[in-house]
Amino acid sequence: MPVINHQAIQNNWTTPEQIINPQTLILGSFNPFNVNGNIVDYYYGRPSNYLWKRIAVIMRYEEEYVFDTIFGNQRKLDVMQNRFCFLDVINRIDVTGNNLQAIQEYINDHIFTNFSDSKIFINRTNRRQVQLTREYNNDIITFLQNTSTIKKVIHTIGNTRIVTPLNVSPRENNLGISGFSGFMSLINDVCEDKGISFIHQSWSPSAYAVRKGSTPIAELDAWLMEHLDLAV
Numbered sequence: 147m148p149v150i151n152h153q154a155i156q157n158n159w160t161t162p163e164q165i166i167n168p169q170t171l172i173l174g175s176f177n178p179f180n181v182n183g184n185i186v187d188y189y190y191g192r193p194s195n196y197l198w199k200r201i202a203v204i205m206r207y208e209e210e211y212v213f214d215t216i217f218g219n220q221r222k223l224d225v226m227q228n229r230f231c232f233l234d235v236i237n238r239i240d241v242t243g244n245n246l247q248a249i250q251e252y253i254n255d256h257i258f259t260n261f262s263d264s265k266i267f268i269n270r271t272n273r274r275q276v277q278l279t280r281e282y283n284n285d286i287i288t289f290l291q292n293t294s295t296i297k298k299v300i301h302t303i304g305n306t307r308i309v310t311p312l313n314v315s316p317r318e319n320n321l322g323i324s325g326f327s328g329f330m331s332l333i334n335d336v337c338e339d340k341g342i343s344f345i346h347q348s349w350s351p352s353a354y355a356v357r358k359g360s361t362p363i364a365e366l367d368a369w370l371m372e373h374l375d376l377a378v
Contacts, residue, residue, distance in 0.1 A: 148241045148253060152234060152283075153179045159188055160223060162231035162289050169229060170373055171293075173286070173301040176236035176266050180258045187219045189232040190302075190351065197302070197351035200367055201225060204376045230374045233286050235303070235329070239266060240279040248275040262354070263307055267316055267326070282329040290336040298343040299333070300373050305348050311337070345373060 153159070156179040162168055174189060190197040193213050202211040205225065212221045239257070243249050256265040270277050290296065301308055308314050311334035318325025323332060337344045349369050355361040370376060 148249060150178045150180075150239045150241065150253065150257060152237055153177045153186060154189075154234065155179070155237065157185065157187075161285075162233060162293075165223070165231040166227045167295050168226065168231040168293075169295060169297050169375060170231075171286075171290070171296050171299045172230055172232045172374075173299060173303065174232065174234040175263050175303050176234055176239070176261075176280075178239070178257050178261060183258055188222055189234065194353040195351055196353065196356050196361075196363070196366065197370075198222065200351065200363070200370055201374070201376060204367060204371055229376070233283060233289065235283055235286065235326075236266065236280050237283045238281045240281070241276060242279070243276045245275045252276045262352075263303060267307070269316065269318075280326070282324070282326065287332050287336060290333065290340065290342065293340075296342055298345055298373060299337060300345040300369075301348050302350055303348060304350055305346070308346075308348065310346050311344050 154177070162171065172189075177186065177189070177191075179185075184192070186192055193199075193210070198212045199209045203209055212218050212225070214221065241249050241253055241257075252271060256262075265271075266278065266280070268278060290299070306315065308330065311330045312327075314327055314330050316325075317327040319327055322328050334344060336342070347369070349355075349361045349366045351361065351366060356363065356366075
């Protein structure tokens with residue numbers, strides 16, 4: 147059974163606890179580890195993604211400021227201090243089925259290359275030959291329970307994927323707290339208990355969303371400025 151871990155697990159990325167006084171937690175979806183693929187140094191670490199590009203521009207740096215091959219990751223960490231931190235909602239994906247060729251083709255075509263939330267959040271595909279099971283990231287719950295600094299949670303997963311923490315897709319109600327709906331309800335409960343705001347509006351910083359116009363750059367910039375305290 148192929149198991150695809152998040153790159154953060156394989157590469158020991160900086161955790162929210164290692165960021166000084168973060169005010170906002172940004173939730174993403176999944177960044178698959180592929181031993182033969184493109185290894186990124188941190189969340190949204192592909193130069194094609196617009197999140198770090200727009201943060202750099204807003205803070206009056208060059209667009210590629212945090213993608214410097216030597217100092218880039220440290221520059222990301224410096225920008226994050228006293229501002230924001232990241233976690234993704236999926237830790238790993240298990241891919242199962244009776245047709246090994248169909249499984250490998252799906253992984254290669256839709257997870258290791260050109261992957262999107264529409265592909266990693268499905269349950270069955272390829273004429274139902276391939277089944278995906280997601281393990282959600284309970285470190286999010288633990289971090290929110292223990293934090294004394296986080297004031298808001300925002301996400302980049304899209305307004306149709308997470309309309310509110312209690313209106314999500316896929317629901318996976320049959321899985322209880324192990325499903326996406328149950329997992330997001332746990333996040334919502336912690337946020338409500340601690341007075342943490344969950345921001346419902348989301349702009350995807352993916353190159354695809356920007357290119358097709360579903361994420362206007364001006365809207366993305368305004369959203370980042372509002373929620374990440376990027377004033378200089």
